[in-house]
Amino acid sequence: MGNTNCIxxxxxxxxxxxxxxxxxxxxxxxxxDLTGTMDxxxxxxxxxxxxxxxxxxxxxxxYAALExxxxxxxxxxxxxxxxxxxx
Amino acid sequence: MPDSxxxxxxxxxxxxxxxxxxxxxxxxxxxxxxxTLETIQFFNHFGxxxxxxxxxxxxxxxxxxxxxxxxxxxxxxxIDGQFxxxxxxxxxxAESGELSTLLGKVFEKKGVKPSVVL
Numbered sequence: 001m002g003n004t005n006c007i008x009x010x011x012x013x014x015x016x017x018x019x020x021x022x023x024x025x026x027x028x029x030x031x032x033d034l035t036g037t038m039d040x041x042x043x044x045x046x047x048x049x050x051x052x053x054x055x056x057x058x059x060x061x062x063y064a065a066l067e068x069x070x071x072x073x074x075x076x077x078x079x080x081x082x083x084x085x086x087x
Numbered sequence: 088m089p090d091s092x093x094x095x096x097x098x099x100x101x102x103x104x105x106x107x108x109x110x111x112x113x114x115x116x117x118x119x120x121x122x123t124l125e126t127i128q129f130f131n132h133f134g135x136x137x138x139x140x141x142x143x144x145x146x147x148x149x150x151x152x153x154x155x156x157x158x159x160x161x162x163x164x165x166i167d168g169q170f171x172x173x174x175x176x177x178x179x180x181a182e183s184g185e186l187s188t189l190l191g192k193v194f195e196k197k198g199v200k201p202s203v204v205l
Contacts, residue, residue, distance in 0.1 A: 055176050056158075063159050070159065077122065080175045 010038040011074040016066070023065040024049045028085075039076040050084045058082040094151040102165045106193055107137035110152055111162035115139045122173065126162045129174050133187070134201035135194055167193040 011019075013031040020029050020043075027047035034040040043062065050058040059080055069075045089097070102108055109126050113119030118127055123139070130137045142148050142161065153159055156170045164171045166189065171177055180186040194201070 055179065056170075056172050059172060059175060060157060067159070079122075081179075 011069050012038060013041070016041060016043060016069070016075070019069060020045055020062060020065045023061065034077075034079075039074065041075060041078045042081075043078055044081045044083075046083045046085050048085055050082055055082065089147065091147070091151050091154075094148050095155065098148070098152060098155065101138075101140060102168055105138040105165070106167055106197060106199075107135060107190075108165040109137060109139045109162050110142050110165075111139050112141065112143040113139075114141050119143055120161070122160075123162050126164065126174050129177065129181075133190060135190055135199065166190070 013033060016031045017029045020027050024045070024047040026049070027045050029046075030044040032042040034042055045058075045062055049061065053061070059082060062080055062082060063070070066075060066078070070078075107130060109123070109130070111118065111120065111123035111126060113123055115127055118124040118139075119141075120143075127139060142152065149161070152163060156163055158170065158172060160173065162173050164173060164177060171180075177186060180189075190201075
């Protein structure tokens, strides 16, 4: 959103999408900044990589893709929704 | 400082002792995280007893919990001894009716009826 002077402790929405797509290239990802502070995100992911996985495992896959960004604090909080693409 | 084995034992005892158990940040009366508050409100709505254990400042216990569940974030919810993630998982289960069925079943086993809620 035209914000070019992000400090390193933030990640923009495109950055979140890129981290997820790096693990799940076919993923449809919709990211919403919940607070306008670029560290609390609502993330919706649809990917065929989730096929046959439990909801818990689907969420584990997304958490794994975002592990570094969570560890270093770029993402402070996230709420997550995952789904398998409809055939 | 307790070692991770004794923390595992402590967690197992807590999970066994509470049909619905939330490990969160803060307490029921004073939640210290929006997601913990949301989880408390979520279970208030169901009317079954549940316990919240504050692990915000207990880093070793949080680490052991994350290892045991393979789940990195708080809150963490256990129902009838099983790990169910958080409200991102439980929300869809509530919408589909799966959660009411599960809670009905596990509390019936224990002879507990839900209190009437608005």
